[in-house]
Amino acid sequence: MTQNEAINYWLRTAERDQKTANDLYKNGHYSWSLFIWQLVLERLLKAHLVTKDKAAPPIHNLLKLAKLAEIKLNDNLVKELAEITSFNLEARYDDYKEQFYKKATKEFTKRWSNNAERICQWLKNQL
Numbered sequence: 001m002t003q004n005e006a007i008n009y010w011l012r013t014a015e016r017d018q019k020t021a022n023d024l025y026k027n028g029h030y031s032w033s034l035f036i037w038q039l040v041l042e043r044l045l046k047a048h049l050v051t052k053d054k055a056a057p058p059i060h061n062l063l064k065l066a067k068l069a070e071i072k073l074n075d076n077l078v079k080e081l082a083e084i085t086s087f088n089l090e091a092r093y094d095d096y097k098e099q100f101y102k103k104a105t106k107e108f109t110k111r112w113s114n115n116a117e118r119i120c121q122w123l124k125n126q127l
Contacts, residue, residue, distance in 0.1 A: 003050055007127070010047035010056070014040045018120065021113065030109035031101050034087040037116040038062070041084060044123040045069055051127065060088045071126070080115050087112070 001009070017040045024033035038060070045065035046056035052069060059065065062081040066073055073081070087100075 003053070006050045006056075007047050010043045010050065011124075011127075014043035014047070014120070017043065018117075021116075025109060025113055028106075030106060031087075031097075031104040033109055034084075034104055034112055034116075037113060038084050038088040040120055041081070041116060041123065042088075044120060044127075045071070047127060048123065061085050071123075077119070080119060084112065084116060084119075 017036050021033045021036035021040060024036060041062055042060055045062060048069035048071060049056050054068060062085045066081060
């Protein structure tokens with residue numbers, strides 16, 4: 001796979017997942033919507049890694065991916081990416097699921113979906 005093909009793969013799958021996250025929200029599946037938003041940002045960060053001629057590691061931590069991609073983050077973005085990273089972990093493991101389901105109210109999910117959307121656009125604009 002060429003560098004451009006790899007970048008396009010990450011962008012295409014991020015776009016597909018973004019639609020899925022929005023559809024899940026509309027259908028009231030808030031915790032899964034947040035889980036997918038984390039994947040969207042993960043994929044965009046992996047696209048950034050490829051632009052630096054780096055392989056995309058099989059990790060989910062958005063802060064580690066941003067650091068590997070040499071993306072400068074302000075304090076607010078660090079906090080937001082840390083929180084969004086937790087959506088992947090909390091939604092994935094059984095011992096966290098119940099707590100996460102309670103946390104992922106409609107209002108909480110709307111706020112974090114908006115944050116993820118803004119970060120998503122910011123990452124796309126930097127590619």
